[in-house]
Amino acid sequence: MTAFVLAGVQLRPVLGDVAANLVSSTFWIREAAARGAKLVVLPEAASAGYMFADRAEAARYAEPIPGGPTTAGWAALAAELDLWIVGGVTERDGDRVYNSALFVGPDGLVGTFRKAHLWNDEQRVYDRNTDGFPVFDTPLGRIGVGICYDAWFPETFRSAALQGADLVVLPSNWVPVPNQPADGPAMAHLMCMTGAHSNQCFVAGISRIGVERGQEFVGRSVLVGPDGWPLAGPASADREELVTAEVDLIGTRGERRDNPFNQPLADRRPDLYAR
Template sequence: MTGFILAGLQFEPALGDPVANIETSSRLIREAAAAAARLVVLPEAASAGYVFTDRADARRNAEPVPDGPVCSAWAALAAELDLWIVAGITELAGEKVFNSAVLIGPDGHVGTFRKAHLWNFEKELYDRQEDGFPVFETPLGNIGIGICYDAWFPETFRSAALGGADLLVLPSNWVPVPGQPEDLPAMANLMCMTGAHSNQFFVAGVSRIGAERGQPFLGRSLIVGPGGWPLAGPASNDREEIVLAEVDLIGSRAERLGNPFNQPLGDRRTDVYQTGDFTADLSGATA
């Protein structure tokens, strides 16, 4: 398989209502399949919503992977429609709870990514993953996954690229960034575009719309080519939408990775980069 249609499904998951989220996501997945999509990407926390009150609330809304009800419904659709799905899910793993994303193919569950960088109140809800950034081999190409805030770290993009990813998918719940100028792209869109360009691969950032418990979400889902320019989107900030782009992950490898002018992966200077943990010194800060 070479070229195919990639779809980002931008919608508003219902907080604490997995049955409603199965219904909405299934409808949109079918619409994307009718448009010939072979890979569909849903937002972060698409299974049960996002703004939980505490860890106990998150745990109540979590499900095991891959046998939980929402994940099972997605797997049934992937088998029926012969496509791949990446979707955000609140995962219950024994005593632990993760903000995760599943990759499901026509033959079932392929893999799970657990959010590496926990944002704000997420640190009180979820356990930290220690699995890194796996890259999953599929007939469509090699797929890496990050989740929302992971895009604020260049290491996310670079780790996926060094792992051989042709595409990084980012199920997200993007929120407005203070000070965002109205005449410039959303900060999250800029992160996706920069990450795609500097790592020479495709990026799909798929966010949600609406609000939960006073927290608004940004939408603006998009699919970016390896040159850093959008192939589809950005979508609106407040409407349910499907963004579609034709991509060729495998067939484009030679052109992407054989650029005669620059090689962002091959030209790295690992001998001069600073490594180690960062500790901010706020001793001189004033209120």
């Protein structure tokens, strides 16, 4: 498979209602499939919402991967519609709780990523990723995963790129950034664009909308090409919607990695960095 449609689902999860969120995500995944999508990316914490009061509340709505209702629902859709899905799930593993992203395909579970960089109160709610940044090999291409705040760290993109990632997907819950100019790009867009350009890969930053326990989420999901410029979006700040673009992760590898103008991966100087 070469060119395919990449879709991001910008939606409004309901805090603590896993069943309702599965219904909502199912609707939008089917909408994306109707537009020809082969890879669908949903926001961070799409399974149960985000603004948990504490670790105990997060654990109450967390689910195992595999074995939970969200894994089962998305895996069934992936098999039926012959596509791949990445989305945020509140994960329970024994007595540990993670802010995770689930990756399923037509043949079932592809893998799980647990958020590496915990933001603000997440540090008292979730356990930390100790597994690094896996890159998943699929018929669509090699796909790395980060979650929201992970995009603020260049190591997220570079770790994936050094493993040959063609695309980094970022299920996110972007919030307003202090002093953000009204007429400029969102800070998250700059992070996605820089990560894409500096690592010669595609990036999908897919956020949510709405207000949850007083916290506003800004939406504005975006798909970015390997040159650092948006392919689709930004989406609105307040509507559930899709952003889509046709991409070719495998077919563009030579063009992306052998660009005579600049090669940010090939031109690295690791011999100097440790100094």
